[in-house]
Amino acid sequence: MNVITRSFAATLLAIAATSAHAAAPHVDAAARATVQGDYVTTAEGVRLYYKDWGPKDGPVVTFSHGWPLNSDSWEAQMLFLAERGYRVVAHDRRGHGRSSQPWDGNDMDHYADDLAAVIDALDLHDVTVVGFSTGGGEVARYIGRHCTARVKKAVLVAAVPPIMVRTADNPRGLPMDVFDGLRKASLENRSKLYLDIASGPFFGFNRPGAKPDAGLVQSFWAQGMQAGHKNTYDSIAAFSATDFRGDLAKFDVPTLVIHGGEDQIVPVDTSARASAALVKGARLIVYPDGPHGIADTHKDRLNQDLLDFLRE
Secondary structure, eight states: OOHHHHHHHHHHHHHHHTGGGTSOOOHHHHHTOEEETTEEEOTTOOEEEEEEESOTTSOEEEEEOOTTOOGGGGHHHHHHHHTTTOEEEEEOOTTSTTSOOOSSOOSHHHHHHHHHHHHHHTTOOSEEEEEETHHHHHHHHHHHHHTTTTEEEEEEESOOOSOOBOBTTBTTSBOHHHHHHHHHHHHHHHHHHHHHHHHTTTTTTTSTTOOOOHHHHHHHHHHHHHSOHHHHHHHHHHHHHOOOHHHHTTOOSOEEEEEETTOSSSOTTTTHHHHHHHSTTOEEEEETTOOSOHHHHTHHHHHHHHHHHHHO
16 A cells, blocks of 8 residues: 555545544525425425325335445335335435535535435425445444434434444454555546446455356445446445544434344444444344445345335
8 A cells, every 4th residue: 555545545534533623514505405305405405306206195214325336326225115005215325326516525524414304305304214334334424414304213224324434443443454445446447337236246256166246246346336436436435434433422313223143344333333323222233244335135025024114
């Protein structure tokens, strides 16, 4: 690892790790967001594509997606719940999918404020906020910055909190070299990186006896390539180095944590188990053979677990 890359990575880590304390909640900015067709436009002019399925008077569930995907990655859960009377809303994170690709602001504070912009612009209340992987960090930071006035319940699915990277006070985290490797691979050939992730650890297709599903691999790749290069590169620091422990301490709504026991991307012991321990009253469900991409590989079980939690 050369000195320049290491220095840059360390700078990203410092910025992301302290972002929880960098600014007060931007409630006013979220309230100034506007709806224009299938887009919510934030106060700073970022256009966020969103889907709004199901009956408009149904109980509301929002979905925040993972890296480098978009809201399409939630379609199995959204269709399932919409058919059962729920209003399901999901947006493409800034820099991903069909949303704007701003040069700056590819960090968890902005991700959380964008989620707030969608919720406020659509005037959603009593929302169950669901986040997968990076989206779980987005949900945690949303509650940390905007509290739970509009939130009824929370669900973290294969989520990155409390903090992924190894630090002095997080010795069980993943070494920085893991994330430096992602950055390096992204710069060299991000198309190949996405194919390698999808055909390997994301869905567990690298496990002995596993049968890769070409459709899932292609869908992951297509969503990744639709995202902005700079945005997905910056997002690596956002999901790996942001410290969500302070955000989790602010959770005061029923919370469900779901994770795969065989997750090779976000290890269950340092993420889900740790998060469940930090959120008062949180319930943890582990799918023993589940990889990271359980929204697809275990969609029937996940759909039912979500429905059961919503009905409680």
